[in-house]
Amino acid sequence: MSEVAQIIAQAGGSATRQELRPALRGRPLTRAVRSGEILRVRRGIYTLPALDASLEAGLRANGVVSHRSAALLHGWGVLHAPKQPELTIPRHRRVEAGRRRQVHARWRTLDPQDMDDSCTTPLRTVVDCAADLPLPESLAVADSALRSGKVTAQELADATVPRIGRSRAGRALALASAEAANPFVSGLRAFAVEATDGVWTPQQPITLRDGVVLHADVGCAAVRVALEADSHEFHKSRSDIIRDCHRYNEMTIAGWVVLRFAWEHVMFHPDWVREVIAWVVAVRSAHKDCTSIPA
Numbered sequence: 001m002s003e004v005a006q007i008i009a010q011a012g013g014s015a016t017r018q019e020l021r022p023a024l025r026g027r028p029l030t031r032a033v034r035s036g037e038i039l040r041v042r043r044g045i046y047t048l049p050a051l052d053a054s055l056e057a058g059l060r061a062n063g064v065v066s067h068r069s070a071a072l073l074h075g076w077g078v079l080h081a082p083k084q085p086e087l088t089i090p091r092h093r094r095v096e097a098g099r100r101r102q103v104h105a106r107w108r109t110l111d112p113q114d115m116d117d118s119c120t121t122p123l124r125t126v127v128d129c130a131a132d133l134p135l136p137e138s139l140a141v142a143d144s145a146l147r148s149g150k151v152t153a154q155e156l157a158d159a160t161v162p163r164i165g166r167s168r169a170g171r172a173l174a175l176a177s178a179e180a181a182n183p184f185v186s187g188l189r190a191f192a193v194e195a196t197d198g199v200w201t202p203q204q205p206i207t208l209r210d211g212v213v214l215h216a217d218v219g220c221a222a223v224r225v226a227l228e229a230d231s232h233e234f235h236k237s238r239s240d241i242i243r244d245c246h247r248y249n250e251m252t253i254a255g256w257v258v259l260r261f262a263w264e265h266v267m268f269h270p271d272w273v274r275e276v277i278a279w280v281v282a283v284r285s286a287h288k289d290c291t292s293i294p295a
Helices: 003-010 017-024 029-034 050-059 067-073 122-132 135-148 153-158 166-175 183-195 238-253 263-268 270-285
Strands: 014-016 039-042 045-047 086-090 104-108 201-207 213-220 225-230 257-262
Touching (some): 003 014, 003 017, 014 017, 122 135, 122 166, 135 153, 135 183, 183 213, 183 225, 183 263, 183 270, 213 238, 225 270, 257 263, 257 270
Antiparallel strands (some): 201 213, 213 225
């Protein structure tokens, strides 16, 4: 996988012009698009070229692009890109068997205000994902939507959720936060929520011994466990490594257990990630004083 493709993948399947600059090394962005290496779906928003072909197949099925496919069209990141285009088909509309096999379709009632051209509106997209997808997937979409500004926290609080999936949707919408840096972090926080009963905060503030405040990607203040999402950084310098060592050591001295997870851990080994978080939280919870690391 090329650097450009890897940046887009780690950004959740969609990246901005600014996010792609480190991998382009001065190469004109238009050249990368013309070569087919990346796809421009909207102004300033780029995805992998597979999205174009899959969406074209989906639209041929006379459906409305929805869920994670719609999230990508809105320029948001997702934890895992759907293997097939995700569509919502208006009730009583038939789809040919051959085309149906090419898409992941759900038959629903769609009001005109729920549609924006050929895809669901931003708010409807978030609500659909919250009701139908597992928490790691839906939280990644909801967090991305809030970061983009296309959906507000108040809109999520006031949203009407379907009867089927209402409990799951309510949980995801309540947890949504614009503070999560990317879908990778959103997925990691969702795993922590699923693994424990703790309150996990994105951009958790940690006060060091010299009074400086750092922010962990995700943290639970009750047990002082911090989760750091270590994505692949291109052209990482020696000074970056020294800074990271200083950061993690000082957080440990401050009484926090710091767990570091690679992008590959979250994407491909979620059960192990949950197991590690649950084990550490259980050990910390067994000690009344969480200002030091239990032996």
